[in-house]
Amino acid sequence: MAAPPAFALIATDLDGTLLRGDDTVSDRSLAALARATRAGARHLVVTGRPAPRVRPLLDGLGCTGLAVCGQGAQVYDAGADRMLWSVRLDRELAETALGKIEAEVGQVYAAVDQDGVDGLTLIEPGYLMPHPTLPAVRVGRRDDLWCEPISKVLLRHHTLSDDELAAIARSAVGSLATVTMSGPGTVELQPCGVTKATGLALAADHLGIAAGQALAFGDMPNDIPMFDWAGRGVAMANAHPELKAVADEITTSNEDDGIAVVLERLFPTD
Template sequence: MAAPTAYAARCAYSLVATDLDGTLLRGDDTFSDRSLHALARVAAAGARHLVVTGRPAPRVRPLLDILGGGGLAVCGQGAQLYDAGSDRLLWSVTLDRELAETALGKIEAEVGEVYVAVDQDGVDGLTLIEPGYLMPHPTLPALRVGARDDLWCEPISKVLLRHPTLSDDELAATARSVVGSLATVTMSGPGTVELQPCGVTKATGLALAAEHLGLRPRDTIAFGDMPNDIPMFDWAGRGVAMANAHPELKAVADEVTTSNEDDGVAVVLERLFP
């Protein structure tokens, strides 16, 4: 990677890492003109923008086209490092089916039946949902299967869970208490509690991407809104939570900006990259 320009050197950060849902994206799954202009300032300064999201690579590709098309993205909660320019995964890790089913069995022994979906690995992987599962993002495509066994027809990067009565916080807390080292439990948005390969987080994916780009934690400012962004904040030089963020993330953030609907990412970037 080329060295940051002198203009970028005047800013403390040469890597801007942003979550998508609830952070850079508005509720209607669009980017505001103000956010796009702010990211253009980042690029003009010689710094890099990196999407770090729970969405799998196939669900990120159309959004990256709007953001410029090329570059890297950390997808699947850190399980995938995607190169948009060549439309390939530079790195990915999958969740073993046996471990996933064992983890699900432990969770259901505590809370009763949960509804399950999976994201398949790969740049063309599908999101499969079992009967009863409702997509928290109705705009995202998913294929309904006939039974849970049909979810495991291809390697997967993560499992998504929903409970008919428990809150996300309650379901995530119970899952963490019983899953142990079988998987990493994350909560990434309303109706989105997830199981991913043990030890994989947004921080592990971000660290891999930053190493690929020749950048360090102290070079990085990260933006997010949910508890799954906590490891990313712990890794980065500065963490900025949105006004709409979960209280757990706000508690560890260095700064709280305005909401995703009020261009919170742009508010900070305009200050850092005038």
Template structure:
């Protein structure tokens, strides 16, 4: 009789974790995820990217399950091609929070991810996309960012580091929004109380899987709530020090297939 796998749910971040720097998933990682599926465990993508920016990757991964998108603000059903759950960031609160940040550090450059299955990423003048491969629409002025409902705001500063900007933003914004850092050049404001952990918990509940059987992989501070929720958290070799500090294990880099290295150990070939 086949043994029951130690983990029934494998939650992987994308950028800096499952994906290589060129936005691809290696054959080795795909093979490791196939092992997970054959063992009866579920793989869930848990990413800061909004659902519309994730769909092509889910197709490449052959994912027909759920995906947690937008830093936990969205739970997307890949098989049905629709959002099961989403939380919006109030646009007036977002604009107020942005003003509070600028009162402390001067001008910042902003972008927003619109809510919805077909929401766009809008960027104001001066904002540079951290991932140039991701599509975005440039608007003429900041007021245009608030034209439609949004799920989050992305911030960049000309001089401050991501850590410095995130620290100032947390102090300035307070309870108006949650502040997180999800990658180089990516400080974000999202609905208060929403994290990758809240979205993952909702998805796991729909699948009937508890946190005690969940294994999470990540590389940035936005993965900390997910690590604290899951039974075990594995950080990539190049992960942010804050995430490494709470990780149960550190694997090799995403370029060296760190996710696959761990999964091959936990899910041996049949």
């Protein structure tokens, strides 16, 4: 009988982790993930991107199972193209949270990810998409952001750094929402208590996999809850210092096949 895999679940963030700067996955990383899968492990994408913005990437990875999207607010079944679970951010809470933040820092620029498998990303005047390759619809005024239910709000400020904006937002918002930072130019408000760990825990339970059997890869502070939940957390060399501080291991960068480096060690042969 074949030995069980070193980890039954491989949870990978996308931007800055599995994806290279051009939004592609290297052949080496694909081969390492395939080898882990043949050994019996499950690969689960855990990303801040909403499900509609992840679908083409999942197709390219050959993923037909579950994916955790929207910072944990969505558990998406790629094969069936449907949500198994999703949480919405209340419009009134979102508007109140934005008002409290702007009372502290002045004007911010906002965008939203709509809920659902066909939800759009809407951006208000002045907001610049941190990922110019991701599709977004510009609206005429902030009130237009709330035309449909949303899963999260994305924030930018014209002078504050991401770290500064995130820290002030957490203090201002309190329990109205969860504040996280998922990449350059990406400070986000999501439903209170929702993190990558909550979505990952739901998906893992659906698959019958315990937290201690999970190996997680990430690069930003929004991956900290996922590292806290998983049996082992691996930060990329390009990771934010806050994530490196809580990681069990630091691998090479996303441009240097950091995920493959670890998986090749843990799954040396088929």
